[in-house]
Amino acid sequence: MSPPSSFTRRPRLLVVSPNRSHQAVLARRLGAEGYSIVTASDGATALGELRRSAIDVVIAELVMDPMSGPELTRSIRDQAAFAETPVILIASRAEADPAVRAFEAGAEDVILKPFHFEVLVARIERRRAAAARVAALRADMEAMDARAAMKAIELGELKDRMVQLEAERRRLPA
Template sequence: MIDLPAPDPTTIRRGLGTILVVDDSRTNLTVLGRRLGHLGYLTVLSDNGGEALDLIAARGFDLVLLDMVMPRLSGVQVLREIRGSHDTADLPVIMLTGRSDPAAAVEALAAGADDHVAKPFDFDVLAARIARTLARARRIAELKRSNASLDARIAARAVELGETKTQLAATRADRQRLVASIQALNDEVERLSR
């Protein structure tokens, strides 16, 4: 992991998100870390896939910028590990690669990348893609929270409905006992009045 100088405290207050940048080039890491820091993102830098997976498991990130071609553990392998874990399956990942052929984009997207950017790239375009991917991830997270809330409400209503059905059955049973009791009293009154 590479440490960078802390970004300007005024940008941290904006709280745009925490990004893990994974690239085997220390130069790329330093440049991306610095530029993203100036935009207000908190960045953690890693120069290999194994360390990146450990970092992802240990702390929460809002997005991963992942180099596609790295020694030992490729970006595609790291991405498959990310997508294969229940805890990180929805973690937004933008794949970066020096390969400009369409097959690279297809491979990255097929492995589960949310987006693909070929190097060299215009940083403003990358920043826009990061912002869009994070906004979409926030909307998805909000939908998941809403769905969970609705599921909880449905479960609570189902319990209430079950309790109401039980009360209704008990009330019907009481009514039947009362009707039978009244009928028995009527029969007794008729028998005594003869």
């Protein structure tokens, strides 16, 4: 299952896992799907990678030390530059209430192990598409704000011109 061709550049995923073999498997499989992969073994390194390069989706383990997946998610949400970056947390079925903790922290999705790899890819694409829609809406709002500002300037200029014309009309003999 390849990522849709409607996205122009190769999507960058940040895979965060303290388990090097799990990290390597995800990186290899996602790389084979056409994604550009950046890896990190802990939350602090992940935050550094976010600052270094544009990341489309963060995929992190729920249980990590010293910063857990939910703590990483909160840190991402607290930084305006990354607040809209989708986060998917991977949890073990043995963990108590993983989805609740993940969603409370601001994660967009939780996937439980063991999972079908195709499901992970589908969820990544769903989150990327949603993020693209939000970015398009934000750009439209900014364009509308700019048009509204220009119209306000034009109205101000028309008002000034009207005042000038009215003053000229009063100066003319009746």
